[in-house]
Amino acid sequence: DAKTTQPNSMESNEEEPVHLPCNHSTISGTDYIHWYRQLPSQGPEYVIHGLTSNVNNRMASLAIAEDRKSSTLILHRATLRDAAVYYCILGEGNFGNEKLTFGTGTRLTIIP
Amino acid sequence: GAVVSQHPSWVICKSGTSVKIECRSLDFQATTMFWYRQFPKQSLMLMATSNEGSKATYEQGVEKDKFLINHASLTLSTLTVTSAHPEDSSFYICSAKRQGGSWSNQPQHFGDGTRLSIL
Numbered sequence: 001d002a003k004t005t006q007p008n009s010m011e012s013n014e015e016e017p018v019h020l021p022c023n024h025s026t027i028s029g030t031d032y033i034h035w036y037r038q039l040p041s042q043g044p045e046y047v048i049h050g051l052t053s054n055v056n057n058r059m060a061s062l063a064i065a066e067d068r069k070s071s072t073l074i075l076h077r078a079t080l081r082d083a084a085v086y087y088c089i090l091g092e093g094n095f096g097n098e099k100l101t102f103g104t105g106t107r108l109t110i111i112p
Numbered sequence: 113g114a115v116v117s118q119h120p121s122w123v124i125c126k127s128g129t130s131v132k133i134e135c136r137s138l139d140f141q142a143t144t145m146f147w148y149r150q151f152p153k154q155s156l157m158l159m160a161t162s163n164e165g166s167k168a169t170y171e172q173g174v175e176k177d178k179f180l181i182n183h184a185s186l187t188l189s190t191l192t193v194t195s196a197h198p199e200d201s202s203f204y205i206c207s208a209k210r211q212g213g214s215w216s217n218q219p220q221h222f223g224d225g226t227r228l229s230i231l
Binding site for chain 2: 034036038041042043044045046049087099100101102103104105
């Protein structure tokens with residue numbers, strides 16, 4: 001299984017940007033990089049995903065290294081609602097039918 | 113946005129009971145749904161991939177006769193935990209991917225999970 005490495009936990013002050021790193025040195029050329037987050041007692045929520053180019057959406061930005069061996073999820077202005085476990089996942093498998101293998105993720109704490 | 117509904121959200125039952133969990137995609141069709149299990153303070157573990165109109169594909173170590181999956185329509189997949197025992201107590205989560213389009217445009221949408229407690 002394609003594997004990712006994330007810090008176990010991070011803290012950030014409210015209203016400041018947050019940069020969540022992820023290493024995926026064994027990524028293959030067709031693996032997409034996905035980010036999901038999970039609040040307590042809820043299912044994961046899709047955040048963002050990309051292949052090679054940096055991506056932006058209303059929730060976050062995804063910066064992908066040129067060699068694709070690492071990526072960074074950027075929350076531009078953290079709020080208390082952003083406190084969650086963030087998972088960086090490589091989508092693997094047949095095109096259009098990828099399964100997601102969740103690692104341990106990064107527990108993000110937002111300090112008021 | 114895309115919504116996936118799970119029912120029930122929690123269930124408590126006696127050992128030996130069979131429990132059925134439903135996963136519905138409310139505003140899109142899903143040829144593929146996934147079932148996960150999550151124990152306290154652990155990450156999600158994929159149990160099986162549910163394909164509409166065909167047999168599910170189970171991950172290694174998951175007993176297919178214990179965890180029965182049926183994906184009878186493009187909007188509904190069910191997971192039945194047969195003869196449940198206390199060690200089956202867990203948080204079960206489903207996800208669905210919108211039919212059609214390329215993967216690059218179709219993330220997985222997760223339900224809010226079902227907390228199963230077997231006494």
